[in-house]
Amino acid sequence: KAGVTQTPRYLIKTRGQQVTLSCSPISGHRSVSWYQQTPGQGLQFLFEYFSETQRNKGNFPGRFSGRQFSNSRSEMNVSTLELGDSALYLCASSLKLAGHSEQYFGPGTRLTVT
Amino acid sequence: DQQVKQNSPSLSVQEGRISILNCDYTNSMFDYFLWYKKYPAEGPTFLISISSIKDKNEDGRFTVFLNKSAKHLSLHIVPSQPGDSAVYFCAARMGGSEKLVFGKGTKLTVNP
Numbered sequence: 452k453a454g455v456t457q458t459p460r461y462l463i464k465t466r467g468q469q470v471t472l473s474c475s476p477i478s479g480h481r482s483v484s485w486y487q488q489t490p491g492q493g494l495q496f497l498f499e500y501f502s503e504t505q506r507n508k509g510n511f512p513g514r515f516s517g518r519q520f521s522n523s524r525s526e527m528n529v530s531t532l533e534l535g536d537s538a539l540y541l542c543a544s545s546l547k548l549a550g551h552s553e554q555y556f557g558p559g560t561r562l563t564v565t
Numbered sequence: 566d567q568q569v570k571q572n573s574p575s576l577s578v579q580e581g582r583i584s585i586l587n588c589d590y591t592n593s594m595f596d597y598f599l600w601y602k603k604y605p606a607e608g609p610t611f612l613i614s615i616s617s618i619k620d621k622n623e624d625g626r627f628t629v630f631l632n633k634s635a636k637h638l639s640l641h642i643v644p645s646q647p648g649d650s651a652v653y654f655c656a657a658r659m660g661g662s663e664k665l666v667f668g669k670g671t672k673l674t675v676n677p
Contacts, residue, residue: 455608484663494609494654494667507664541608545663553599554663556608 453478455544455557463563469530472560476523476544483525484554485517488539497540500525501547529562537564568592569657571668579676584642586671588655591636595657599665600629600640602651609654613640645675 456475464470476483485497496509500519517527523544529536539561543554570589578584586600596617601609615622615629615638622629628641642649652672656665 457608482663484665486665486667493669494656494665496664496666499663501663507662509664539606543608543663543665547663553611553614554665555611556601558608559606561606 455542455555457540457542457557457560459560460558461561461563463565464532465565466532466534468532469528470532470562471526471528472540472542472562474525474527474542474544474557476525476542477555480544480546480555481523482545482547482552482554483519483523484543484545485525485527486541486543486556487511488541488559489537494541497527532564534564536562538562567669568595569655569666569668571653571655571671573671574669575672575674577674577676578645580647581644584640584645584649584673584675586640586642586653586655586673588638588640588668589636590638590657592657592659592666593636594659595666596660597658598629598631598638599656599658600627601654601656602649603654603670604651612653642673645673647675647677649673650675 484499499507519525539559543556545554546552599614600612603609652670655668
């Protein structure tokens with residue numbers, strides 16, 4: 452079974468631009484979450500989507516947004532990019548069963564803002 | 566407010582010996598805990614998890630212990646192998662949410 456895929460893997464943008472990152476979950480997984488990893492803050496939760504609905508949002512400004520499609524694929528968007536948005540953006544998927552289910556991560560998108 | 570803490574930034578062990586990675590948490594609402602292994606520029610790889618109703622879970626060379634009263638968990642790797650060298654993250658979750666709260670990670674180096 453294929454793992455979580457993320458595109459693009461690397462991206463360089465200029466301050467003020469916007470960017471869209473894509474995530475395809477493991478087949479059958481309906482929950483997708485996004486995380487930002489930076490050297491200073493570590494791994495920080497951005498948002499969680501399930502059945503095309505945002506279920507939870509982390510402490511990030513409104514410039515960070517996302518959505519999930521009917522096939523469970525997800526995109527996140529960052530508008531008006533700032534230098535501090537340079538980070539590794541990770542997507543994770545899970546079955547989200549009634550009990551607990553593990554989250555599996557993709558390889559990430561490395562975003563550099565200049 | 567760091568709810569999940571990994572107080573040792575690094576750990577070095579000899580091949581074949583036991584590696585013990587520690588994690589403390591402050592939020593008593595956490596009911597599920599996970600350990601991930603991560604290489605630079607890659608996504609975290611799931612290793613093992615434990616529910617708060619258990620105090621131990623084993624999977625091959627990996628064992629996770631949970632002490633709820635102390636709000637402490639640990640990951641034991643026996644025997645340690647050079648391929649285990651990576652950064653290990655502890656993560657916690659509370660019921661109904663997929664949101665993971667991560668520690669800052671511990672860099673494990675296993676020397677041949």
